[in-house]
Amino acid sequence: MIFVISITLYIFTTWRKNYQKVPLPPGPSLLESFKIMWGMIKKNDIHIVGEKLASRFGEILIIRFFGLNIVLVNSARLVRKLLTNTKYRDITNDRPPSFLREHVLYGGKDIAFSDYNEYQTNLRKLLHGVVQLYGEGVQDFEDMVNTEIGNLKNKLMMVKPGQSIDMDGALKISITRILHLFLTNEGLNEEIQAEFCSIVENYDKQFNNILRFDTNLALTLLPWLRHLPGSYRELVRKLMKHQNKLTGFFLNPSKIQKWRQKGKSLLGTLLAEQEANDQFTDESVKGVIIDTIVAGFLTTSGFLGGFLLLMLHYPDIQRRIQEELDEVLEGRQPSLGDRASLHYTNAAILECLRYIRHVPVSLPHFVKEEIEIEGYRIPAKSTMLPNLWYIAKDENQWDHPDVFNPDRFLDEDRKFVPVTHQLRQQVLPFGVGRRVCIGESFAKSRIFLYVTSLLQKFSFRPNGDPLAPEDSKYWKLNAAIHPPFLKCFIEQRK
Ligand code: HEM
Numbered sequence: 001m002i003f004v005i006s007i008t009l010y011i012f013t014t015w016r017k018n019y020q021k022v023p024l025p026p027g028p029s030l031l032e033s034f035k036i037m038w039g040m041i042k043k044n045d046i047h048i049v050g051e052k053l054a055s056r057f058g059e060i061l062i063i064r065f066f067g068l069n070i071v072l073v074n075s076a077r078l079v080r081k082l083l084t085n086t087k088y089r090d091i092t093n094d095r096p097p098s099f100l101r102e103h104v105l106y107g108g109k110d111i112a113f114s115d116y117n118e119y120q121t122n123l124r125k126l127l128h129g130v131v132q133l134y135g136e137g138v139q140d141f142e143d144m145v146n147t148e149i150g151n152l153k154n155k156l157m158m159v160k161p162g163q164s165i166d167m168d169g170a171l172k173i174s175i176t177r178i179l180h181l182f183l184t185n186e187g188l189n190e191e192i193q194a195e196f197c198s199i200v201e202n203y204d205k206q207f208n209n210i211l212r213f214d215t216n217l218a219l220t221l222l223p224w225l226r227h228l229p230g231s232y233r234e235l236v237r238k239l240m241k242h243q244n245k246l247t248g249f250f251l252n253p254s255k256i257q258k259w260r261q262k263g264k265s266l267l268g269t270l271l272a273e274q275e276a277n278d279q280f281t282d283e284s285v286k287g288v289i290i291d292t293i294v295a296g297f298l299t300t301s302g303f304l305g306g307f308l309l310l311m312l313h314y315p316d317i318q319r320r321i322q323e324e325l326d327e328v329l330e331g332r333q334p335s336l337g338d339r340a341s342l343h344y345t346n347a348a349i350l351e352c353l354r355y356i357r358h359v360p361v362s363l364p365h366f367v368k369e370e371i372e373i374e375g376y377r378i379p380a381k382s383t384m385l386p387n388l389w390y391i392a393k394d395e396n397q398w399d400h401p402d403v404f405n406p407d408r409f410l411d412e413d414r415k416f417v418p419v420t421h422q423l424r425q426q427v428l429p430f431g432v433g434r435r436v437c438i439g440e441s442f443a444k445s446r447i448f449l450y451v452t453s454l455l456q457k458f459s460f461r462p463n464g465d466p467l468a469p470e471d472s473k474y475w476k477l478n479a480a481i482h483p484p485f486l487k488c489f490i491e492q493r494k
Helices: 002-018 030-043 046-057 076-084 099-104 118-135 139-157 167-184 190-211 213-221 223-227 231-250 253-262 266-276 282-313 315-329 336-341 343-356 440-457
Strands: 060-065 068-073 365-367 371-373 376-378 382-386 458-462 487-492
Touching: 030 046, 030 060, 030 213, 046 060, 046 068, 068 076, 076 371, 076 382, 099 190, 099 213, 099 223, 099 231, 118 266, 118 282, 139 167, 139 440, 167 190, 167 266, 167 282, 167 440, 167 487, 190 213, 190 231, 190 282, 213 223, 213 231, 223 231, 231 282, 253 266, 266 282, 282 315, 282 343, 282 440, 282 458, 315 336, 315 343, 315 440, 315 458, 336 440, 343 440, 440 458
Parallel strands: 068 382
Antiparallel strands: 060 068, 365 382, 371 376, 458 487
């Protein structure tokens, strides 16, 4: 009885509040929203649900669930407008309150989960300097990445013909090593590598558990669950244990001294700045380590794994990339300077980002005040999700969106279309505006060096077992989407 009265009161007050105002965006009824939320809690599949709803309701829609408003924005045009237009951007670039931010990331001392404020912009600016330096082909860094790729190639050369290799595992180790380099400007020796890789892998696993839709929602709404005996307490305990191991790996007193003296790396820059600026606390440094590992590990390993899986599914595309590499590079090692000449390779990389949609609904944005946009009202305190999953395959924008076709990004002269081209404006894999991915240029340069170096030297072939499906809707949704397995044969090219 109390339940029925509460529901009736809730519906009545919501209706009263909305009466005579500009309408809310379209969306499922309250009852259907309840069913949808329940489904997402069980299946952790917000991207799949979001796709169905976007086809039904159009460019913008709202799901309402007991005072929680989730607004899905389903076109690149509207995402850009809401996140970058001066009328909206001061209101739409915070993050919604979450358990993760309050209780795991030190109250938002990192970059990704902090609100957009002076602290966040200062931290972003500081890191941006370092990341740009890495991303834009500074020779030292490029040399270091190439050394790591060289290590990977040496390992792959040991694989015997007819022997199957787990490329996913090999890529993960290689990327973990690069992240260490990125944070410290120092390579990992073989002894410590195993320890560091297992710390990263364990942390990543726990972080993904807590990011699940059901867990995140339950702990955000009822944070005291972490104190009650049961699965939530166990989950949080494990996460914090592995988090302390991860941050402790970098931040013991002797290492802090070393990174500080080395200056140039991400940690070195942060630690040096910390001495001059008391805005940056120990939690800021820990937050940045966590962001870098979480954001840099799964996204890039997911991309490279996905790319190689597509090469297994599409041998002709693999061959065309290799022909271009042979023609342009004439056997020498690829460098970032070759990006401008490798048109088909660039097109294939961008098409992979579009096709797989690695971060399906971006990171959530918080609409802190009520706004009106194109005849609709987005209520204050809504969670806004840029629906990158739907946008990348929207049938109204793409010809045959379900076909993996790098040629769509080439002009009639077989040149990679410029970034201002209407089609490239439709792909937003790194987000847009003030919260755009800070690792974008770093990720792109690393991806380029991996793809070109590996395909120049090796061909990747199915090993006779069924391949993982190429359609990423069948892959597991973690912090980023990742192919389920990637075992294959490799052949050295002459
Ligand atoms: C293929 C690789 C990657 C993809 C597809 C990707 C995608 C994204 C997306 C969609 C966002 C959310 C943007 C928004 O909130 O609107 C984001 C944020 C972020 N990414 Fe990436 N990312 C990648 C690699 C990286 C790497 C390598 C790093 C770090 C080294 C990184 C660090 C971050 C950080 C710190 C944020 C939060 C920025 C903020 O909230 O201000 N990402 N990324």
